[in-house]
Amino acid sequence: MKIAVLGSGFIARFYAESLHAQRRKDEVVMVYSRNIANAKRFANDYGLPHYSTSMQKAIEHSEVEVVLIALPNHLHEEAVRLCALAKKHVICTKPLGRTAKEAKRMLDLVEEAGIFGGYLEDLCYTPKFLKSMESVKRGDVGRVLWTKSREAHPGPHSDWFWDKNKSGGGAIIDLGCHCVEISRNFIGKDIKPIEVMCWADTQVHPIEAEDHAIGLVKYANGAIGQFEVSWTFRGGMDLRDEVMGTEGTIWLNSFLRTGFEMFTTGKGGEAYVAEKAESTTGWLFPVGDEAHELGYPHMFTDMFSAIEEGREPQETFYDGYVVNAILDAALKSAITKLWEPIILEDWRGNPEDAIEKQWNSYNEEYYLIKEEVLPNGDIKLILKGKKDGKIIQKVTKKN
Numbered sequence: 001m002k003i004a005v006l007g008s009g010f011i012a013r014f015y016a017e018s019l020h021a022q023r024r025k026d027e028v029v030m031v032y033s034r035n036i037a038n039a040k041r042f043a044n045d046y047g048l049p050h051y052s053t054s055m056q057k058a059i060e061h062s063e064v065e066v067v068l069i070a071l072p073n074h075l076h077e078e079a080v081r082l083c084a085l086a087k088k089h090v091i092c093t094k095p096l097g098r099t100a101k102e103a104k105r106m107l108d109l110v111e112e113a114g115i116f117g118g119y120l121e122d123l124c125y126t127p128k129f130l131k132s133m134e135s136v137k138r139g140d141v142g143r144v145l146w147t148k149s150r151e152a153h154p155g156p157h158s159d160w161f162w163d164k165n166k167s168g169g170g171a172i173i174d175l176g177c178h179c180v181e182i183s184r185n186f187i188g189k190d191i192k193p194i195e196v197m198c199w200a201d202t203q204v205h206p207i208e209a210e211d212h213a214i215g216l217v218k219y220a221n222g223a224i225g226q227f228e229v230s231w232t233f234r235g236g237m238d239l240r241d242e243v244m245g246t247e248g249t250i251w252l253n254s255f256l257r258t259g260f261e262m263f264t265t266g267k268g269g270e271a272y273v274a275e276k277a278e279s280t281t282g283w284l285f286p287v288g289d290e291a292h293e294l295g296y297p298h299m300f301t302d303m304f305s306a307i308e309e310g311r312e313p314q315e316t317f318y319d320g321y322v323v324n325a326i327l328d329a330a331l332k333s334a335i336t337k338l339w340e341p342i343i344l345e346d347w348r349g350n351p352e353d354a355i356e357k358q359w360n361s362y363n364e365e366y367y368l369i370k371e372e373v374l375p376n377g378d379i380k381l382i383l384k385g386k387k388d389g390k391i392i393q394k395v396t397k398k399n
């Protein structure tokens, strides 16, 4: 595919590096930046034939087949509108919108124009995440009961993130979007998210939005997706996920401690360690191939293959809209201190019907509550009578 990148900042560079670092079929051919010097520098750094200070001209350029939005949150909708007008496929960074209403307008624009709309949720494409999803889908962890996804770092790198009007909020919209979509994947995208309870506060930074939050998202099948997000965490970027199921557990650590540890006195000069790393001396936790660990290559492969094959990508504009709806409810709950319903005017998954609890049967007479081998080798069973509801224990002595 031939790609136009809109924006020349932090994530635009990460994307361009992911696309141009290795030999690939897809190439960036155009960059839009409102600042001519930045546009030229970006084009020069990545060997692009074209650059423009007009978003519209960049999108409309005859060589461009797909547009990659890497602009601040308040510019996503306008960029999508121009792509829809020009009938160019579009892939957009996270969060899709600042609110569900904005995201829904973007979804409608793409669907009405009949163009491709991919949601660039890279953390749902990390190698660790993709392998975990295979396990979850195979049933290795059984029924998913609870997931926890955490993204925490010392705060973002540009002014607009800290301005609520431009960004749409604080840590919840910026980082919660990743966590919520990770949980949705593990729990099942067809399962309707119902309501949210969220605590949020502005603990450190002099801003209007929250810089720290914890939330619980309840799903129609009783599963809970917990998110923990912070712009106040010290020590780098902490990306961790957990899945708890009836038959198993998964723990993922995607960034800070990936098995690469290093000590330096700093003699070699200022080292680049990893995104949001706070120190360059002492014990450090570098990341081998950041783009890969963060899922960018797998994400772009899925997006461009999906366009070629005429199928939906793993992460769509619709997913971005559902994420925004969940985050809207989280922001509301942080104010009302109540469980707030998730308003999804367009729900495309399974109907909300409560799913019946399935207890583990031991035999015709009993349910099995617990089985454990004791330190002396005896086996203890905790059982519940199916008819009388009595809880008993049976011990089988080790011979």
Ligand SMILES: NC(=O)c1ccc[n+]([C@@H]2O[C@H](COP(=O)([O-])OP(=O)(O)OC[C@H]3O[C@@H](n4cnc5c(N)ncnc54)[C@H](O)[C@@H]3O)[C@@H](O)[C@H]2O)c1
Residues within 6 Å of the ligand: 007, 008, 009, 010, 011, 012, 033, 034, 070, 071, 072, 073, 075, 093, 094, 095, 120, 121, 122, 157, 158, 159, 160, 174
């Ligand atoms: N993991 C991820 O997927 C990830 C990581 C970081 C950022 N992002 C997202 O990428 C987007 C951009 O974030 P970033 O970190 O690259 O920010 P950034 O500030 O580093 O870059 C933003 C770019 O947009 C340009 N810009 C700012 N205001 C503009 C305006 N009014 N008109 C035209 N251009 C303007 C800036 O000059 C810059 O080139 C955001 O939506 C953010 O949430 C995603």
